[in-house]
Amino acid sequence: MDRPRVLVSLTAALVLTVTVLSGPAIGLADLTQPRYDMSGLGEGDATVDRVEAPSTVTLERGYQSESYYLVVPPARAYFASLSGKPTVAYGVEIPELGYSRSTTHFLSGGETGWVEFSIAEDTLRNRTVSADRYDGQLTLILRASGEKTVVHNGSVSVEVSG
Amino acid sequence: MSSGRGRVPAVRSLRPRARTAWDALIRVAVGDRLGLVVFLGTIVWSFLTWRIGFFITDNYTLANTLVAMADGHLTVADAVYGSLEAPGMSIHDGQLYGRNYGQVAFALPFLWALRGATSVADFGLVFTSLWSLLLLALAVQVGRLVDRRSALAVAGAGAVVSAFAVNVHLAEPLSETLVPVAALQLSTVVAAAFLASTGYRLFARLHGRRVGASVGVAVVAATPVGFWTSIPKRHVLSVAVLLGVAYAFYRSRDATATDALLSATGFRALAYALVGLLTWVHAGEAFIVFLALVLADLPTAPANDRRSLAVVGAAFAVSMLPFFLTNALVSGDPLRPPRMLSRFGEFSNEATFGSSSGSRLGSGGELLFGRLPRWFAGPILELSGRLSLLFDPFVRGTRVLTERPADVYRTLIRAGYIDSIGSHDDNQAINLTVLESAPIVAGVLEAVGLAGSRLRSTRGVDRSVRARLGGVVSSFTDSPGRATDAFVALSAVLFFLAYIPRLPIHAQVTVRYLLPLYAVGVYGLARQPSVRRVLSDHGRAVVWTYLGGVMLGAQLFFVVVTVGTFGRGGALQLHAVLGIAVGGVFALLAAGSAVDDRFDRATAVALGLSAAMGTNLLVLSGVVYFQYGPYALPMVDWLADLSASA
Structure with missing residues (x-):
């Protein structure tokens, strides 16, 4: 047997062996694990000292589209202490449009100092947007040791552009 | 001892025999080693953007039909996936039926294979392993092709081991309820691989293996054919069959090959048989290909004697048996495919060859013929109804050209935002035109330039119209390539006419109804002598511009879109x-x-860039814009997660 062939056969054997050994028939190891460990979320403790939230969010007309994209700048919170796996939900609400949305962030212990939170971009249909500006509400809600704490709740101006 | 010695020669004689069988299989399925490389490369490539799941609602219909068929019946009783009220479900005598039974039947072996694989392997790792082995096979074959076996074996093994390690590290559990839909997707990926290798085989015979390989790669990497490879719709199958028919058609006229496995008539019969099998997938599209085939084949065939026509007719009839049989089992009428039954779902956007126009004509006719005896009126009504049902789309399509040229423009050239369509997609303009999604096909316009230069060179020659006409006809009968051009061009025109009345429409993204046009576009490009000259004289410039356009371009797109x-x-x-x-x-x-x-160098750069634009669209829509399920490869899944949070 020549060397390239040995190398190729060994590689194929490795792939097949790992696959079969971890398979349900033999089950030597479970190689497929959820990438994010969801256990214990919302448990732990956190102390928030300060919060900085944006004063305006924008509804921008998409490129070559008739839809609007809601762009919310990130908010920051200063954590004096952090343990366990608390979560923070950063949310925006525009009552006039009947619109609300929030993005939940997972924190992990030891991550003290400033932490930045974002809200994923979202699409709004054009028919719903008619005014130049709306009043909105931004919230940061901390979930730790099974309790929900509102760490920020402030009004924000929603500017329509484009 | 003696028995052991007796076995050795038997083993030895088995190996050459397996070798011969393997070689024969490669030859029949993909042509030669380069064809195999194109085939494997297409699968390896398609896995990169394969999301296991449902892109479009009528994928539910096919997946539910597959589950039903695997259980041994054509009726669909349960909604294993989504809802039964999805487009494409039909109802007959209170029973629900799916559609594209040929496509579903093609997916069955893949379902069995995947079910077998999941009994010994973790489903979350099945595609990782499969992809690793295919990548390894690809490296080995490339090594043999370029005669650098050691180098490619080392590179391939290294790449496979590291990719396998990364994939295993990132692998997540995958629900086994996804096995049937994954089987459907795997079947269309394999169909796409056949599509590419058949494109290679056709052009390898027409213009050499280099042009052949370029065609095979371009179709799946630079046009939206690559967008639909892992989305289980009929379109990729239709294009694969279309190219298969073109190949068989060419071989039926090409007398130069002395090593042919089939006679000229055999290949001709194969062309019709492929069309016959396509009826089982989609009768309307099979009719388009059939019409183009008959129109191109009969006038240009080397012989239309009774014997060859009998062989061709017999092959065609046999190939349609599964179609007739399925129809007979479903509706009792062998000529009535499930698509022509009444719809169960509330809407369907695929009614081009559907029941609406046919039943309307039928009911109108019944008023007229109502008083005649049924045995007499029935067949006439049926015939006229069916004929007008078959030809009506082309008539309507021709009318659209003059009555609604704007819609033709918005299908082929530039769509932008169209309110009636955008309203289905949150007012987003996500449906591109043919040119927008595959800039490379714009190059076929060069045929116009070519025709101009040809006209100039023949202007001086004084010939009668009749002599010229005779010359044109004989050029088609004498040249297998020209005859194949005629077939391919006719198919493209008929596909276009059949679907243009419904276009532009939502849920297309890349005008999927016209998917054959992309393959035909690449075909037309590769048939131009000047494009082949650019490819052979400036091949390096094409390849480097393409690679640069993909490596840099894809990242630039991502950055611009994210920022x-x-x-x-x-x-x-x-x-x-x-x-x-x-x-x-x-x-x-x-x-x-x-x-x-003198334009060649610039043309080479533009060709590379337009191909890169097509690839960028495939890569970004596959990994960034349309994420709808776990990716077959964990490393791509991880990358897509990362890009989503950027």
Whole structure:
């Protein structure tokens, strides 16, 4: 047997062996694990000292589209202490449009100092947007040791552009 | 001892025999080693953007039909996936039926294979392992092809081991309820691989293996054919069959091959048999290909004697048996496919060859013929109804050309935002035109330049119209390539006419109804002598511009789309606008090259860039814009997660 062939056969054997050994028939190891460990979320403790939230969010007309994209700048919170796996939900609400949305962030212990939170971009249909500006509400809600704490709740101006 | 010695020669004689069988299989399925490389490369490539799940609602119909068929019945009783009220479900005598039974039947072996694989392997690792082994096979074959076996074995083994390690590290559990839909997707990926290798085989015979390989790669990497490879719709199958028919058609006329496995008549019969099998998938599209085939085949065939027609007819009839049988089992009428039954779902956007026009004509006729005896009126009504049902789409399509030219423009050239369509997609303009999604096909415009230069060169020659006409006809009968051109061009025109009355429409993204046009576009490009000259004289420039355009271009697109406020609609429009610009320049330069070879270097760069634009659209829509399920490869899944949070 020549060397390239040995190398190729060994590689194929490795792939097949790992696959079969971890398979349900033999089950030597479970190689497929959820990438994010969801256990214990919302448990732990956190102390928030300060919060900085944006004063305006924008509804921008998409490129070559008739839809609007809601762009919310990130908010920051200063954590004096952090343990366990608390979560923070950063949310925006525009009552006039009947619109609300929030993005939940997972924190992990030891991550003290400033932490930045974002809200994923979202699409709004054009028919719903008619005014130049709306009043909105931004919230940061901390979930730790099974309790929900509102760490920020402030009004924000929603500017329509484009 | 003695028995052991007796066995050795038996083993030895088995190996050459397996070798011969393997070689024969390769030859029949993919042509030769380079064909195998194109085949494997297409699968390896398609896995990169394969999301296991449902892209479009009627995928539910096919997946539910597959589950039912695997259990041994044609009726669909349970909604294993989604709802039974999905487009494409039909109802007959209170029973629900799916559609595209041929496609579902093609997916059955894949379902069995995957079910077998999941009994010994973790489903979350099945595709990782499969992909690793295919990548290894690809490296080995490339090594043999370029005669650098050691180097490619080392590189391949290294790449496979590291990719396998990364994939295993990132692997997540995958629900086994996804096995049937994954089987459907795997079947269309394999169909796409056959599509590419058949394109290679056709052009390897027409213009050499280099052009052949370029065609095979371009179709799946630079046009939306690659967008639909892992989305289980009929379109990729239809294009694969279309190219298969073109190949068989060419071989039926090409007397130069002395090593043919089939006679000329055999290949001709094969062409019709492939069309017959396509009826089982989609009767309407099979009819388009059939019409083009008959129109191109009968006038240009070397012989239309009774014997060869009998062979061809018999093959065609046999190939349609599964179609007739399925129809007979479903509706009791062998000529009535499930698509022509009444719909169960509330809407369907695929009614081009559907029941609406046919039943309307039928009921109108019944008023007229109602008083005649049923045995007499029935067949006439049936015949006229069916004929008008078959030809009506083409008539309507021709009318659209004059009555609604704007819709033709918005299907082929530039769509932008169209309110009636965008309202289905959150007012986002996510449906691109043919040119926008595959700038490379703009190059076929160079045929116009070529025709101009040809006209100039023949102007001086004084010939009667009749002599010229005779010359044109004989050029088609004498040249297998020209005859194949006629078949391919006719199919493209008929596909276009059949679907244009419904276009533009939502849920297309890349005008999937016209998917054959992309393959035909690449075909037309590779048939131009000047494009082949560009490819052979400046091949390096094409390849490097292409690679640069993909490596840098894809990242630039991602950065611009992420930093700016684009959203999905805006991002796709960015691809569209740049695609038109690049495609337009390529069309102009290619036309220039057709007249003067001083344009060739610039044309090479434009060709590479337009191909790169097509690839960028495939990669970004596969990994960033349309994420709808776990990716077959964990490393791509991880990358897609990362890009989503950027």
